[in-house]
Amino acid sequence: MSKWETVRLGDYIQEYSERNKDDSEIPVYSVTNSNGFCAEYFSKEVASKDKTTYKIVKNGYFAYNPSRINVGSVDWLREEETVIVSPLYNVFSVKSDLYQQYLYYYLKSPVGLYYIKELATGSVRDNLKLSTLAEFSISLPPLEIQKQIASTLDKVTHTIDICNQIIEKLDLLVKARFVEIFGEPILNQKGWKMATIGDIVTEVKYGTSRPAVDGGKYPYLRMNNLTYDGQLDLTDLKRIDIPENEIVKCIVRKGDVLFNRTNSVELVGKTCVFNENEDMVIAGYIIRVRLKPVMLPIVLSCFMNTDALKKKLKNIAKGAVNQANINAQELQRIEIYIPPIELQEQFADFVEQTDKSKSAVKQVLEKAETLKKALMQEYFR
Numbered sequence: 001m002s003k004w005e006t007v008r009l010g011d012y013i014q015e016y017s018e019r020n021k022d023d024s025e026i027p028v029y030s031v032t033n034s035n036g037f038c039a040e041y042f043s044k045e046v047a048s049k050d051k052t053t054y055k056i057v058k059n060g061y062f063a064y065n066p067s068r069i070n071v072g073s074v075d076w077l078r079e080e081e082t083v084i085v086s087p088l089y090n091v092f093s094v095k096s097d098l099y100q101q102y103l104y105y106y107l108k109s110p111v112g113l114y115y116i117k118e119l120a121t122g123s124v125r126d127n128l129k130l131s132t133l134a135e136f137s138i139s140l141p142p143l144e145i146q147k148q149i150a151s152t153l154d155k156v157t158h159t160i161d162i163c164n165q166i167i168e169k170l171d172l173l174v175k176a177r178f179v180e181i182f183g184e185p186i187l188n189q190k191g192w193k194m195a196t197i198g199d200i201v202t203e204v205k206y207g208t209s210r211p212a213v214d215g216g217k218y219p220y221l222r223m224n225n226l227t228y229d230g231q232l233d234l235t236d237l238k239r240i241d242i243p244e245n246e247i248v249k250c251i252v253r254k255g256d257v258l259f260n261r262t263n264s265v266e267l268v269g270k271t272c273v274f275n276e277n278e279d280m281v282i283a284g285y286i287i288r289v290r291l292k293p294v295m296l297p298i299v300l301s302c303f304m305n306t307d308a309l310k311k312k313l314k315n316i317a318k319g320a321v322n323q324a325n326i327n328a329q330e331l332q333r334i335e336i337y338i339p340p341i342e343l344q345e346q347f348a349d350f351v352e353q354t355d356k357s358k359s360a361v362k363q364v365l366e367k368a369e370t371l372k373k374a375l376m377q378e379y380f381r
Contacts (some may be wrong), residue, residue, distance in 0.1 A: 010134025036075035054084040101150035163365035198332030207282030212238035269313035271304035292337035
């Protein structure tokens with residue numbers, strides 16, 4: 001949008017430093033990357049603290065955490081009349097000829113985030129002072145054009161949000177259907193035959209400790225490629241070369257169950273089914289599980305991803321500095337029910353149909369995200 005005038009942002013924003021000096025009962029808010037202004041982030045303990053030093057944010061004003069704006073934690077107050085935020089936050093108002101939502105998208109755009117990351121300073125973590133933000137240059141079209149641009153981006157963002165909500169609900173539907181068919185994993189109310197995971201496997205293997213290499217022969221799955229909710233994420237995929245005499249031990253094929261044995265306490269035990277047609281290699285932090293015919297891979301994976309099992313895995317995990325571990329022997333000692341294979345197949349069919357719906361939604365999501373990225377690059381240069 002180079003045809004519009006480029007202005008200094010500091011000429012259109014004004015710092016606002018009013019404090020909650022009389023300790024009024026004003027809602028305490030935070031600003032996050034994903035949710036913007038939100039009250040839920042704060043615990044009950046925070047709400048009981050002395051809030052006289054907290055900064056006031058009025059409707060239409062911006063606020064950001066100077067050490068978190070580099071990941072997009074900035075927003076303006078749309079709904080509430082007044083809230084308060086941490087004394088660490090920067091708060092500012094904008095002039096009437098700069099539309100808040102237009103500025104919001106600028107700060108979230110690739111060029112805005114680039115400037116933030118380039119100019120933020122700090123010895124421990126980056127910190128963006130308001131005086132530095134004031135020196136940013138921004139293309140400023142007439143107010144009506146700003147509103148049109150913001151409206152277009154709002155519509156695309158709404159489509160993205162709806163798609164993400166649908167995907168989340170489909171995932172919850174699968175979890176609910178699992179419990180409906182098989183019952184709670186720990187309680188086994190339906191009285192299914194019990195066994196250990198070790199009883200139902202034909203093979204349990206660790207991955208390789210070899211490092212990734214550029215241009216390697218095989219795709220290389222690491223622990224970040226397994227998501228917390230039981231999916232395989234191939235967006236950040238490395239490559240690896242493996243000697244032929246080692247390949248059998250660490251290659252994964254369609255139908256294998258993958259278990260993340262080492263991670264943080266919160267993430268250890270991530271489990272998913274490998275359903276790709278291409279052979280891939282797993283890293284040493286992943287365990288490859290192959291099953292006997294009595295258990296379908298998707299049933300084991302969903303079993304391991306229930307809330308009850310995640311809680312159990314946290315209790316099993318051996319903690320160390322910044323990580324926890326569950327070895328193959330401990331994994332195989334976990335008890336699991338064995339429902340009739342007919343019910344397992346019924347559940348697998350349900351998951352397959354749900355995955356088709358998710359795939360269709362993801363295609364819409366990808367197109368919307370691509371469009372938003374292109375529009376942001378067009379509007380903010």
